[in-house]
Amino acid sequence: MTDDAPPRPPVHALLADGTTVCIRPARRSDHDQVQGLYEEMSPENLRLRFFSPSRHSAGLAADRACGTPRPGYRALLAETSGQLIGIAEYDTGGTGDSAEISLAVADGLHHRGVGTLLVEHLVSAARAEGITSFTADALSDNHEVLRLFADLGLRTARRFEGPEVRCTIALDPSDSYLTAVEERGRAADVASLRPLLRPASVAVVGAGRKPGSVGRAILHQIRTGGYTGRLFAVNPGAHAILGVPCYPSVGALPVTPDLVVVAVPAHEVPDVAEECGKAGAGALLVVSAHLTADHADALLAACRTHGMRLVGPNCLGLSNTDPGVRLNATFAADAPRPGTAGVAVQSGGVGIALLDGLSRLGIGVSTFASLGDKYDVSGNDLLQWWESDGRTDLALLHLESFGNPRAFSRTARRVTRRMPVLTVDAGRTDAGRRAAASHTAAAATRTMTRTALFTQAGITATRSCGELLEAAALLHSQPLPAGPRVLIVTNAGGAGVLAADACAEAGLALPAPTPELVDDLLAVLPDGAAVGNPVDATAAVFEDQLAAAVDRITRYGGIDAVLVALVPTAVAVATGDDLVRALTRAQTPRTKPVVAVRLEQTLPVELLPTEGDGTVPAYAEPQAAARALAHAAHRAAWLARPVGTVPDLDGVDTERARALVDSYLDAHADGGWLEPRVCADLMDCYGIRQLPWAWAETEDDAVRAADRLRGADGRVVMKGHWPGLLHKSAQHAVHLDLRGEHQVRAAFRDLETRFCGLLTGVVIQPLGPRGTELFAGVVQDEVFGPLVLFGLGGTATEVLADHAARLAPLTDHDVHDLITAPRCAPLLFGAQGGGPVDLGGLEQLLLRLSRMASDLPQLAEADFNPVLATPDAVTVLDARIRLVPRRPQDPYLRRLR
The missing domain is CATH 3.30.470.20 (ATP-grasp fold, B domain)
Known part of the structure; x- marks a missing residue:
């Protein structure tokens, strides 16, 4: 503890195996626990910690950690379920910017990341207090602690002194350290989510005996969805519900459930959560809504105390379509189709829309989580799960708020290099937020801030669920374009014009085809075709001709994508041709994206199966196709950089x-x-x-400053100042183009007169160049x-x-x-x-x-x-x-x- 800095509040974090621990400062009341931690250590671990331990070592260590606060000293404890499992300390000795550290972990809890987590928190606390390096003495055979220091990601130097090793650790916030912390956090996060997303057993609390309750609906979905684990219901008034065995309480279940679905009235949620925690449950899915602040605090406290991860409250549920799990714990009307898209939403309604859309497109879902009020599990958690689950290749997010945007940004930058991450940019308006304290504050809208986050992280941000599905369809089915150059092909001139306008408005380029490509296309298209951009293949084009033209365009180096705008014609019907089949019959994957626009199409976007087991996206509007191509081009440019x-x-x-x-x-x-x-x-x-300037509080000072600062043309500027003045021009507190002593004096008197009682001085500057x-x-x-x-x-x-x-x-x-x-x-x-x-x-x-x-x-x-x-x-x-x-x-x- 230090007496020159306020105590750091307790925080909860995850160990390498996903266990939740509390990291907090040591207090005087912890003395007996700290002493007991050392007394229960094996003789070998005591030797490694104290070198030459005595029977007084434990008491002296507890006295130091829990004694009177002193400058430059801090002790942090790690505890789980109220049990102390580790301690780490640093001590500067009261002076200097270097501190000596030590740590100890309870027997039986080694290799779970307790010591590493404690040291990370010590590093953060030390850097905040201006400490730039740690030193530590260890026995040369204390391989565990030496490996811990080496693996931190910080620059560490060793000096061997007989049987001891002197380690010096630089506390610079290098990117390698952040990457190491990030990787440890990712592994711990994924481990903590396994009971939630891959549970071996599930219990539903709140499933009623009569139809109509949310709990019963979720129980029905889990049972009929083919869940591969053990399923139980908790209801003191029934022996079975929907054929699922029922027990009076969570504590009475024959096995400890990995996941408990909580669908009870809001006031009952805290007690149920506490019961689940005491029973050893690994995770909670709370669909109950309308929790008060007290209910919310009690729910989260129970989860943290007992180490349970939490989705919700006030959510639609979650799903994992993995054949080894087949868990559908939602009350959506339809089960999500198995697939490769990971989905995390805060709005249940948005979740239903995305699940339906992805199922209809045939993309399907790998994992779905409705985060609701997002007390714990967030979009950041789900990104890390999808990154490592081996099934997800497309991530879709709907996030109305961010708990830690900077951590989210670092995770997203890493994940977006492996798979597309798309979001609906919800909450774009910022009514009532613009406090025009300065030009900067007036300009900094919430929209601008979110846009910066998404742009820097490589996230594809869309403005609606429909646009998100449009982009997802293309990114799922087509290769990325190498750039923004699009060639439009159409069988109707008007449709081509609409497509050209849409592409231009989306920021895409429409280059003219080269003479070589023109000749190539005229050789396969019908007479009367016009080869520009758009290419008007005319209503007389046949299926084979269109297929040959698209094939040639995709092999042309000056184009990055092809947009084919089609309308049904009597010519095609009469000949039995299917122009759409010209796009879907390619049996080998194309190297450039091809998209279709079918103006008669009833659905906004469809994925048309090809003969080679692929798909081609077809859009009802050219604007949708152009937006999707623009999103793909932006992603390609971000990846290439x-x-x-x-x-x-x-x-x-x-x-x-x-x-x-x-x-x-x-x-x-x-x-x-x-x-x-x-x-x-x-x-x-x-x-x-x-720009050079001078401060003046009197008229004579202003004249002397002006003489000293005059430019080659002899002109200066005078700006009034008083505390709180922001917009000088709006207050008419600026005089420009002042020449000679007379004008400087007149300007000063003017400011002094008009702002009497406010003016504290003026700034004199030479008139700047053009x-x-x-x-x-x-x-x-x-x-x-x-x-x-x-x-x-x-x-x-x-x-x-x-x-x-x-x-x-x-x-x-x-x-x-x-x-x-x-x-x-x-x-x-x-x-x-x-x-x-x-x-x-x-x-x-x-x-x-x-x-x-x-x-x-x-x-x-x-x-x-x-x-x-x-x-x-x-x-x-x-x-x-x-x-x-x-x-x-x-x-x-x-x-x-």
């Missing part, structure tokens, strides 16, 4: 920046906007270039973390709303995307003939802004507007920064919500 890296930056003084922030918040307990001099000092810590005015800023989102925004600046930045955003920390690819995404991007690359601006300087500004936001969680907003971009430099002309008291949080620390 190397994984981005966060560049190293020179000239960054993080320690000085943190000291400035701490000093300001010590003097301003509630935080606030920095005055110009402190703001400039903080920017200087990150090497962010500013250039492009841009905007850059950061907003610290409470859930998503820091969001970096960029776009067109100046006084009309909010009106024009030409902004893009990415979540920090920015990689080199993220910076490129930020610069090229706004509509104003062509101006930066010299579109008007003036040559490009300093793009390298612009990248550096955004990277340094990202680093500042990542280093300083207290940075609530940073607003740089305008930022002047010229061919020679990128310079911040005006800056505002707001700080708030906020403790740093480790978004990658392994913990359950």
Whole structure:
């Protein structure tokens, strides 16, 4: 424990085998438990821990861990079901940025990840307190602890000193460490989900004897769905329900259930959960709704205390179509068709729609989970399950909220390289959320934040369930296009025009075919065909002719995808030709995607079987086909791009920046906007270039500053300042183009008169050169973390709303995307003939802004507007920064919500 930092709250996390443990600080009341932990250890383990143990070793260790708090010392305990199973400590000795660590794990609990998990939490706590390295002494034959240190993912050096080894561990937050933590978390998460998604036994609590209850409906679905495990019902008033043996309580079951389905009134849920926990159940599926806050707290407490994973409450249920499981624990009307799509939703209605759509398309479902109010199991958990289940090749998500978006983003970036991950972007509106405290806050909408998350993680974000199914059909059935170039083929000119408009609106390219391709196509198409883009094959085209044309196009190197728009004609009917069969009779897989548009089709999207066991997607509207192709092209481009890296930056003084922030918040307990001099000092810590300026509090000071800062043309700018002033132009607190002493004095008097009692000083700057005015800023989102925004600046930045955003920390690819995404991007690359601006300087500004936001969680907003971009430099002309008291949080620390 330390006396200079508030205690860390208890958190729950998963061991390697999926067991839930509580990680919490040691307390004085834990003394006897800690002493008992050591006293129950074997002599060999005591030797490895204390080197030369004595009969007093256990008591002294307990005294240290549970004694009077002291600076630089912290002890964390791991416990499960109230039993202490491990302890880890660090001690700086009261000085320095290095700490010595030690740990001990109860006998019989080795090799389950207790020590590793404790050390990870120690690392997080130590880094938050400025500790940069750990040291540890171990006996050279203590292979377990030496392997633990080596496998952490942190840089570890060893020095052998006789029978002992001195280990030094650097606590730098490298990507290798995050990857190692992530991999351990993934394995533990998957292990914890097995009782939920692959249960060997299931009990349903709340199945009534009469039809009409949700519990009875789920029991019926499980029984008739061919579940391969043992099934029980829990009802004190019956011996059997629907032919399923019934018992009066969970504790009376003949076996401990892996999964318990809870479908009882809300007020009964906490007691049932506690009973399940005491009986040793592995997981709960709570479909009950309308839990109060107290009910919710009690439910989650029971799950955490007894180590049960939880889906729900207020959910539709879950399903696993694996032939070895065949579990359909939902109350949807129809059982999902077995297949390869993993589905996780928060809305039961959306879940039913997706299950029906996937079944109709023939894609089917591998695993389905309706997350409901999402107290525990989340989309992140399901992504990790699908990544390792060996059955899922397509992931579909409907998430209305995110518990830990940064952890979700890291998981999704990994999973999307193995399979498409699609989502319905729910909750896009942000009515009532725009608190226009600054340009940055006004621009940072919830939609923009979610879009940044999905874009950076490679997730295909759609705007409706229909669009999601359209994209899923193509991604499931066709190869990815190498790019956005589409060639349209049609048997009706009007349908081709509609398809061309849809492709252009979706951002796809429609290149003209080369003369070689034109000749190739004219050789197989009927007389009168027009080979452009679209290719009008005319109503006289036969099946064989269309098949030959599509075959030639797919082998042509200048096209990435083919869209065939067809309408039924009397010509085809008379000849017995089936033009659709021209697309489905290919017996070998095509290397480029081919999609059909059938304007007479009644269903929005269908998958048409081919002769070679494949499928071709057919859409009722050209807009749907174009959207699906655009999503596929975006995915292909994301996969083709190397994984981005966060560049190293020179000239960054993080320690000085943190000291400035701490000093300001010590003097301003509630935080606030920095005055110009402190703001400039903080920017200087990150090497962010500013236009020269001076602070003046009197008229004479302003004149002297203007004389010193005048540019070659002799003109300066004067900006008024007082605490809380955000929009100087709107307040008419700016004087431009001031020449000579008289104008400077007149401007100062004007500000002093109009803002009497407010004005605390003025900022004097030389008049900036001509250039492009841009905007850059950061907003610290409470859930998503820091969001970096960029776009067109100046006084009309909010009106024009030409902004893009990415979540920090920015990689080199993220910076490129930020610069090229706004509509104003062509101006930066010299579109008007003036040559490009300093793009390298612009990248550096955004990277340094990202680093500042990542280093300083207290940075609530940073607003740089305008930022002047010229061919020679990128310079911040005006800056505002707001700080708030906020403790740093480790978004990658392994913990359950």
